[in-house]
Amino acid sequence: MTTYAVLGTGSVGQAIGGKLVTLGHEVAMGSRTAGNANAVAWAATAGDGAREGSFADAAAFGDVVVNATSGLGSLAALQAAGADNLAGKLLVDVANPLDFTGGFPPVLSVSNDDSLGEQIQRAFPDARVVKTLNTVTADVMVEPSRLPGRHTVFVSGDGVAAKEQVSRLLQSFGWPADDVIDLGDITTARGAEMYLALWVRLYGAVGSPYFNVSVVRGA
Amino acid sequence: MTTYAVLGTGSVGQAIGGKLVTLGHEVAMGSRTAGNANAVAWAATAGDGAREGSFADAAAFGDVVVNATSGLGSLAALQAAGADNLAGKLLVDVANPLDFTGGFPPVLSVSNDDSLGEQIQRAFPDARVVKTLNTVTADVMVEPSRLPGRHTVFVSGDGVAAKEQVSRLLQSFGWPADDVIDLGDITTARGAEMYLALWVRLYGAVGSPYFNVSVVRGA
Numbered sequence: 001m002t003t004y005a006v007l008g009t010g011s012v013g014q015a016i017g018g019k020l021v022t023l024g025h026e027v028a029m030g031s032r033t034a035g036n037a038n039a040v041a042w043a044a045t046a047g048d049g050a051r052e053g054s055f056a057d058a059a060a061f062g063d064v065v066v067n068a069t070s071g072l073g074s075l076a077a078l079q080a081a082g083a084d085n086l087a088g089k090l091l092v093d094v095a096n097p098l099d100f101t102g103g104f105p106p107v108l109s110v111s112n113d114d115s116l117g118e119q120i121q122r123a124f125p126d127a128r129v130v131k132t133l134n135t136v137t138a139d140v141m142v143e144p145s146r147l148p149g150r151h152t153v154f155v156s157g158d159g160v161a162a163k164e165q166v167s168r169l170l171q172s173f174g175w176p177a178d179d180v181i182d183l184g185d186i187t188t189a190r191g192a193e194m195y196l197a198l199w200v201r202l203y204g205a206v207g208s209p210y211f212n213v214s215v216v217r218g219a
Numbered sequence: 220m221t222t223y224a225v226l227g228t229g230s231v232g233q234a235i236g237g238k239l240v241t242l243g244h245e246v247a248m249g250s251r252t253a254g255n256a257n258a259v260a261w262a263a264t265a266g267d268g269a270r271e272g273s274f275a276d277a278a279a280f281g282d283v284v285v286n287a288t289s290g291l292g293s294l295a296a297l298q299a300a301g302a303d304n305l306a307g308k309l310l311v312d313v314a315n316p317l318d319f320t321g322g323f324p325p326v327l328s329v330s331n332d333d334s335l336g337e338q339i340q341r342a343f344p345d346a347r348v349v350k351t352l353n354t355v356t357a358d359v360m361v362e363p364s365r366l367p368g369r370h371t372v373f374v375s376g377d378g379v380a381a382k383e384q385v386s387r388l389l390q391s392f393g394w395p396a397d398d399v400i401d402l403g404d405i406t407t408a409r410g411a412e413m414y415l416a417l418w419v420r421l422y423g424a425v426g427s428p429y430f431n432v433s434v435v436r437g438a
Contacts, residue, residue: 105406112416140437181424182424183421187324190324191420191421194414194417195416198411198414202400204402210437211434213432215421215425215431215432216433218359218427218429219367
């Protein structure tokens with residue numbers, strides 16, 4: 001059993017929070033203000049290990065913090081969570097810096113020579129940031145068997161031990177260890193985030209968010 | 220038999236040009252100046268259908284034009300080829316706008332709200348631009364069976380007939396029709412190009428350019 005903060009009350013936060021409770025962990029869902037309707041409803045139904053509060057309440061509670069906020073609001077949410085509540089902790093960043101203000105398709109608010117993952121690591125140097133899971137839809141994050149056969153999830157981060165901890169977490173979600181690819185340090189989050197520009201178009205071509213890519217290697 | 224211009228004398232141009240000759244097509248490899256050493260050597264060894272010349276010579280020769288130049292030089296190469304030599308023709312753009320001037324990893328010289336594919340289509344409105352094959356290494360472009368099992372190639376372009384023509388070309392290279400995904404109009408080239416930010420990191424993680432992604436769909 002581990003204590004988790006899941007920051008964000010949307011479909012991603014609910015999916016990850018719910019899975020963590022199912023796996024026997026204690027989870028605090030954080031939002032801008034304690035008593036958020038989505039969070040209260042989630043905490044009432046997700047199971048015994050579920051509770052809710054402000055971003056700071058949740059981050060203070062969790063030994064591991066999951067950033068499941070929308071990418072444009074992630075830095076503000078983490079500031080509200082508080083650097084002291086993040087220091088020394090594993091910070092699993094699953095957010096995408098998608099900016100829909102110009103309509104569909106979205107652009108990335110940061111890309112190419114920087115990434116949200118890097119921005120978070122720079123803003124919170126005492127947190128151990130690992131980017132992962134941002135390349136699949138919420139249901140697939142926590143139940144990879146919704147798609148047939150092998151498919152791939154990526155991890156990016158500066159800390160080897162932090163990435164190993166995330167790999168074990170992903171395995172507990174059902175991702176085979178062989179399907180977790182370590183892209184390298186946190187700057188490789190650029191690749192995982194920029195892939196979203198392809199993801200949004202594949203979403204259109206496939207006609208469903210229930211898809212992923214499998215990395216196929218030569219002999 | 221179709222006549223092709225392959226603009227660019229690097230590994231991508233040589234792979235595509237060679238494959239086209241093997242398939243019985245007539246191919247002119249174009250470079251900045253006729254008599255380019257790479258192009259002359261290629262034309263001497265690729266087979267009876269191979270010849271070389273300037274960008275304009277090649278583009279005038281080919282009924283189909285393949286842009287296999289480096290992305291940073293593509294617009295200049297196509298200007299040298301001449302708008303008149305491109306008008307009405309299928310222009311298969313396989314280039315990536317990778318800028319290595321700052322070292323590795325490269326950044327994209329255009330991305331997010333624009334793409335090289337779109338720049339080319341805007342600069343040559345009378346050409347029928349289709350982006351494809353830029354997401355795999357040269358050898359895999361023309362011999363997808365170098366990787367085991369199913370894996371995916373993308374097409375982006377404004378013209379349905381042009382994309383169908385490219386799909387048939389890809390099938391002649393060995394790509395099963397079911398593994399060719401039509402992402403949509405030429406703006407979807409952003410997705411295929413921005414994926415390169417992930418590709419360059421996968422190259423590091425896999426330790427070889429012989430990989431690709433397979434799009435796995437849910438039931």
